[in-house]
Amino acid sequence: MIIKNIALILAAGRGHRLSKKTPKQYLDVGGITILRRAVNVFLENPTIDLIQVIIHPDDRDLYEAAVGDLGLPEPVHGGKTRQNSVLNGLEAIGIHFPEYVYIHDAARPFLDQKTLNSLIYEVEKSGAAIPALRIKDTIKCINKETIDSTLDRDYLYRAQTPQAFRYKAIFMAHRRFENSNFTDDSAIAEKAGLKVRIIEGLENNFKITTKDDLNKATKMTKKDYTDVRIGYGLDVHAFDKGDHVILGGIKIPHTRALKGHSDADVVIHAITDAVLGAIAAGDIGDHFPPSDPKWKNVNSDIFLKHAVKLVAEKKGIINFVDVTIVCENPKIGPHRDSMRSNISKIINLDVERVSVKATTTEKLGFTGKGQGIMAHAITTIKLPE
Numbered sequence: 485m486i487i488k489n490i491a492l493i494l495a496a497g498r499g500h501r502l503s504k505k506t507p508k509q510y511l512d513v514g515g516i517t518i519l520r521r522a523v524n525v526f527l528e529n530p531t532i533d534l535i536q537v538i539i540h541p542d543d544r545d546l547y548e549a550a551v552g553d554l555g556l557p558e559p560v561h562g563g564k565t566r567q568n569s570v571l572n573g574l575e576a577i578g579i580h581f582p583e584y585v586y587i588h589d590a591a592r593p594f595l596d597q598k599t600l601n602s603l604i605y606e607v608e609k610s611g612a613a614i615p616a617l618r619i620k621d622t623i624k625c626i627n628k629e630t631i632d633s634t635l636d637r638d639y640l641y642r643a644q645t646p647q648a649f650r651y652k653a654i655f656m657a658h659r660r661f662e663n664s665n666f667t668d669d670s671a672i673a674e675k676a677g678l679k680v681r682i683i684e685g686l687e688n689n690f691k692i693t694t695k696d697d698l699n700k701a702t703k704m705t706k707k708d709y710t711d712v713r714i715g716y717g718l719d720v721h722a723f724d725k726g727d728h729v730i731l732g733g734i735k736i737p738h739t740r741a742l743k744g745h746s747d748a749d750v751v752i753h754a755i756t757d758a759v760l761g762a763i764a765a766g767d768i769g770d771h772f773p774p775s776d777p778k779w780k781n782v783n784s785d786i787f788l789k790h791a792v793k794l795v796a797e798k799k800g801i802i803n804f805v806d807v808t809i810v811c812e813n814p815k816i817g818p819h820r821d822s823m824r825s826n827i828s829k830i831i832n833l834d835v836e837r838v839s840v841k842a843t844t845t846e847k848l849g850f851t852g853k854g855q856g857i858m859a860h861a862i863t864t865i866k867l868p869e
């Protein structure tokens with residue numbers, strides 16, 4: 485296979501300005517490491533033939549954990565400065581005789597395909613190109629905390645990466661200025677007299693440098709949970725002979741028991757139906773048919789846990805649960821907090837988001853006559869759009 489276009493991903497820095505234990509490129513942003521995000525953009529582009537990552541020798545394990553499964557070539561060790569790291573990378577990829585190289589900071593995880601494709605087009609046309617952004621603020625030159633002069637911002641741009649060059653030209657330029665310390669490659673290209681074109685960059689392709697940048701990156705990967713649902717569930721069980729009932733998973737001594745196939749926990753059953761209702765996933769009987777002997781005398785936790793799992797599969801978040809238990813006896817008040825805490829554990833939801841209330845029906849109806857217990861539950865669930 486001819487390897488014409490190589491991406492060189494620089495990941496050998498220490499991330500001092502972020503001051504985290506782990507170098508920033510290995511930090512998780514929305515469940516994916518920053519390095520993996522940067523690599524993925526090039527993996528997804530059909531023009532890029534090879535991705536070579538440059539790492540710090542101490543980071544081998546972090547590298548394996550981040551991108552070890554992607555089938556990339558052996559990582560190359562970087563050097564003391566970014567410029568040293570680039571030179572090591574350029575030397576290492578020489579064996580492939582590439583035509584173009586795209587030098588990219590691993591710390592820029594949000595490069596988009598459109599920018600990359602524009603660069604590919606521009607470097608083939610002009611031989612060197614980088615994405616850059618216009619400056620919006622007025623730029624001041626300062627001397628001893630006092631303004632010395634104001635620059636004409638019409639001529640000022642912020643340079644981003646990837647920076648794309650003819651391989652031979654940039655390799656020679658890097659060799660020639662090996663002992664300088666430039667913070668980007670187009671500065672070296674400039675020094676060597678190469679003409680570097682700019683294409684319009686995007687603000688999203690920022691470099692994660694500070695804590696604010698990391699917070700911004702995390703926010704960008706957060707899903708919008710705009711699909712808010714309310715689910716409702718109702719359950720009734722009749723009293724039978726016995727000496728306790730189970731409500732909200734809590735065993736409460738009583739002169740009677742509740743009749744049912746499972747443990748007859750009306751509270752958990754009502755919540756389960758509310759959760760299933762919010763995701764329109766049928767009811768508890770659909771998932772656990774009472775006709776199936778498997779569910780005889782089981783702890784009702786498993787029903788609710790199943791409903792919670794279905795929500796998780798839809799990447800949803802259970803936000804709140806509110807239950808009303810309707811009965812004359814047993815008295816619910818003394819057990820209310822244990823029920824809340826047990827329900828919060830089953831759902832893995834903060835106890836502050838679980839409410840349990842009780843009411844009588846003033847001796848009216850089947851609950852008033854002590855024939856059984858009824859529970860109503862509502863839940864709010866947020867789903868990603």
Ligand code: CTP
Pocket residue numbers: 494495496497498499500501502509538562563564565566567569570589590591592691692693
């Ligand atoms: N880089 C590198 N080798 C170095 C220094 C930096 O490969 N010796 C890489 C970084 O990993 C980063 C990119 O170059 O992806 C841009 O550098 P920068 O943002 O300065 O990262 P760090 O040097 O890691 O951060 P800091 O300067 O805050 O220490």
Ligand code: MG
Pocket residue numbers: 497566
């Ligand atoms: Mg640095």
